[in-house]
Amino acid sequence: MKKLVHFLTWPTICGVLVAIILMQQFPGLVGINNTAEQDTPQVTQAVYNSNNSPISSTDPVVIKQENVTVSAARTGPSSYSHAVKKAAPAVVNIYTTKIIRERQHPIFDDPFFQDFFGYNQMPKRKRMQSSLGSGVIMSPEGYVVTNNHVIAGASEILILLQDGRETPARVVGTDPETDLAILKIDLDNLPSVTLAPTRNAEIGDVVLAIGNPFGVGQTVTMGIISATGRSKLYLNTYENFIQTDAAINPGNSGGALINVHGDLLGINTAIFSKSGGSQGIGFAIPSEIARDVMLSIVKHGKVIRGWLGLETQQFTRELADAFGLPHIEGILITGVYRNGPAFQAGLKPGDLILEINSMHAREGRKVMYQVAQMRPGEEVSIKIIRNGIEQDIKCIIGLRPSLSGLQEPSRSRH
Known part of the structure; x- marks a missing residue:
């Protein structure tokens, strides 16, 4: 009996060792899943029906789904630098100077002195008032679009380009009914924007605002289109605004609202704010209106309507x-x-x-x-x-x- 047990012991031990080795190296042969593989998500191309559930070979409608991971499908671009590099060189800073005449002393507000001197003959002093804004170079010929309220009453207009060049600008024409003004600068090798058709713009599209807020220098902010065709704001005679939550602050007026491809969607013109700063409600004049106003003023000297x-x-x-x-x-x-x-x-x-x-x-x-x-x-x-x-x-x-x-x-x- 001892001889029989001794005879069977070594084959049994060898068999157990071989089984352990096979289980470790080839778990699939014995129906065991690899834990490490379970921790790594497997991405495969799936086929779904119209209810977005896996279909069998008997389902009548076959829709193919892109072979991407969940994280990749939900992730947008990590940078819009390409759009900024395309559009920003054509966005300029505008500095204006106005001559303000004011009476020298409050005593001259007295009706007696006004009658004595005559209202128009009252002693007045002059002072210079500076303001700032933004503009967009619309053509290589040097035509710049900005807001009319940016340059209204200015005695001097200075434009600073992104490349550091400075130049005076002259007013070609204005259109107060859309709050647009057309300026002209005379420099060589000028960049210009590419216009995007705003009829293709949709609520939720990502947009970027480029301008010179508070005079700190060219600044880019990001948001989405909140509404299109916005009117009844009673800002202008003709209103068809693009509304955005991209931060627009004083000094942004006349700057560019661009899409993620770097094309011009609109001219930033106004904000709705109780504090004077950005509260996520800004308005831009569509690029088609800016283009039509510019072409009409350049050709006819005024807007034909x-x-x-x-x-x-x-x-x-x-x-x-x-x-x-x-x-x-x-x-x-x-x-x-x-x-x-x-x-x-x-x-x-x-x-x-x-x-x-x-x-x-x-x-x-x-x-x-x-x-x-x-x-x-x-x-x-x-x-x-x-x-x-x-x-x-x-x-x-x-x-x-x-x-x-x-x-x-x-x-x-x-």
């Missing part, structure tokens, strides 16, 4: 009740400029405009902006309701006069 010669307001439910009409989407004519296009076409205060050239008239400022894009001399068809009856009236678009040339409209039926 279509004009009907109307004042309107939105037709609300309260107005509908007052007029004894059902609530209809439209704009109510409240005033007509005498001898203007609408006056000559026979439109009257109290008429309700439903459509202009088949475009629904839902908001007065948007309709005015659409009319401004039309060419003077173009005929338009205006659908109105007058005394409860629909009518179609033909009207020839006129040339909008300057703000100083506009007279008070007639607000009574004629």
Whole structure:
């Protein structure tokens, strides 16, 4: 018996040792998973159905999913330096100087002294007031777009480029109704921006604001587009702002709002703030408007806009009740400029405009902006309701006069 046990012991021990070695080196042969491999996520290309669940060979719809890790799919660009390098050289700092005349002593505010000396003859002293802003070089010829309020009343305008060059600038023209101004500088080898079509911009797109806030030098801030087509801010006559939460501060006015490719989306122009600093609500004028204003001023010396010669307001439910009409989407004519296009076409205060050239008239400022894009001399068809009856009236678009040339409209039926 002892001989039999001794005979079986060595083969058994050898078998156990071989099994242990196999388990350690080839765990898959015995159905054991490797713990180290479990800790490393395996990324494989999966196929899903329309419910985003794995499909079998019998599912009718097959959609392929990109072979990427979860972390890679959720991670955006780590840097926008390429966009900044492309656009920043065309963004300039603008320094302006104004001559301010003021009375030397508060005693001259007294009506007696004003009557004695004559108001315009009152002793005054001069002082220089400096301000700052930003601008964007739109073309290699040296045309610079900025805000009108940046250079308004300036006696001297100095522009500083990113490459360190300084040069005086002259005003080619201004457009207070969009708060834009066109400057000209005379330097060689000027950089310029590339324009991006703002119709492709969407809420949530990443944008960068480049400018000269508080005079600290060129600065870049990042945010997203918060809204497009923003109006009713009553900042300008024509409003179609891009709203962004990219930090915009005093001195940023006239600077560039660019996309992640370094192309110009808009000209930064205003902030909504109770403190005077950035609170995440900034507004930019779309690049197409800046381009059109620049080209019109360079070619004609002024901005050419279509004009009907109307004042309107939105037709609300309260107005509908007052007029004894059902609530209809439209704009109510409240005033007509005498001898203007609408006056000559026979439109009257109290008429309700439903459509202009088949475009629904839902908001007065948007309709005015659409009319401004039309060419003077173009005929338009205006659908109105007058005394409860629909009518179609033909009207020839006129040339909008300057703000100083506009007279008070007639607000009574004629």
